[in-house]
Amino acid sequence: MLIVLASLLSGLVFGLGLIVSGMANPAKVLGFLDLAGHWDPSLAFVMAGAIAVGTVAFMVANRRAASLLGAPMRLPSSRLIDRRLVGGSLLFGVGWGIAGFCPGPALVSLGMGEVKAVVFIAAMLAGMALFELLELRRRAPASRTA
Amino acid sequence: MTIDWNHFTPLAALGGGVLIGIAAAMFVLLNGRIAGISGVLGGLLRPVAGDVAWRVAFVLGLIGAPLAYAVFAAVPAPRIDAGYGALVLAGLLVGAGTRYGAGCTSGHGVCGLSRLSPRSLVATAAFMGAGFVTVFVIRHLLGI
Numbered sequence: 001m002l003i004v005l006a007s008l009l010s011g012l013v014f015g016l017g018l019i020v021s022g023m024a025n026p027a028k029v030l031g032f033l034d035l036a037g038h039w040d041p042s043l044a045f046v047m048a049g050a051i052a053v054g055t056v057a058f059m060v061a062n063r064r065a066a067s068l069l070g071a072p073m074r075l076p077s078s079r080l081i082d083r084r085l086v087g088g089s090l091l092f093g094v095g096w097g098i099a100g101f102c103p104g105p106a107l108v109s110l111g112m113g114e115v116k117a118v119v120f121i122a123a124m125l126a127g128m129a130l131f132e133l134l135e136l137r138r139r140a141p142a143s144r145t146a
Numbered sequence: 147m148t149i150d151w152n153h154f155t156p157l158a159a160l161g162g163g164v165l166i167g168i169a170a171a172m173f174v175l176l177n178g179r180i181a182g183i184s185g186v187l188g189g190l191l192r193p194v195a196g197d198v199a200w201r202v203a204f205v206l207g208l209i210g211a212p213l214a215y216a217v218f219a220a221v222p223a224p225r226i227d228a229g230y231g232a233l234v235l236a237g238l239l240v241g242a243g244t245r246y247g248a249g250c251t252s253g254h255g256v257c258g259l260s261r262l263s264p265r266s267l268v269a270t271a272a273f274m275g276a277g278f279v280t281v282f283v284i285r286h287l288l289g290i
Binding site (some may be wrong): 031035100121131 | 147148149150153154155156158159160161162163164165166167168169170171172173174175176177178179180181183184187188191192199200201203204205206207208209210211212213214215221222223224225226227228230232233234235236237238239240241242243244245246247248249250251252254255256257259260261263264265268269270272273274275276277278279280281282284285286
């Protein structure tokens with residue numbers, strides 16, 4: 001139960017950070033991605049602020065086997081840099097550059113009652129579902145060989 | 147390149163970034179997990195018993211943030227210039243891309259770079275690079 005409450009609070013603070021920083025606004029994100037136009041460096045400052053705090057938090061987390069609420073520390077250990085990682089991230093970047101939305105700001109905009117955020121999120125969930133389907137198909141032949 | 151001084155908001159950006167860092171810190175120190183929004187959301191499409199409630203709660207927190215913000219000040223309205231066709235295409239690419247790449251701006255960009263993860267460094271360089279190129283093509287080559 002406490003874990004669920006902590007998740008709600010983390011999501012809330014994360015969303016507040018996105019609003020305060022201006023990153024819930026796609027026009028501002030695109031202003032950062034438009035290096036060749038009138039460039040708005042704000043997003044770099046958001047990253048700097050977040051990473052400054054995050055670095056300390058993960059230094060502490062790395063030394064612990066369990067969280068403060070007793071949950072196991074689930075930190076990714078993979079160091080594999082493959083085509084999925086790079087190809088997926090490139091696709092994400094193209095989509096990010098088209099609309100200026102990444103998943104967090106889209107959810108926050110949904111909370112602002114933006115119809116366009118509903119459309120984006122429906123398509124994003126469809127994209128995620130497509131990934132799940134293709135993953136099932138990729139794994140299925142091995143288990144269906146009999 | 148010229149700096150857009152009219153829209154550049156370094157203090158708000160830094161302050162909001164610190165809040166995002168605090169959220170990621172809370173999430174890892176209390177729950178032992180990476181605050182990666184695409185992963186949290188994507189996990190709901192392949193639900194596992196006992197693994198749903200915290201995901202839903204995190205997503206609801208994000209969606210509820212404007213409501214909480216409105217208690218203190220008027221919520222700034224986002225400007226979404228993309229048309230519906232572009233939004234659908236962008237959504238599909240962001241959804242599939244973040245799942246294949248195992249992360250987005252939060253999981254790779256904020257948490258991964260904070261952990262000095264080489265995977266996240268490569269992923270962040272890839273999606274930022276692709277974002278720069280995409281906006282360049284749309285705004286300066288196609289002139290849209």
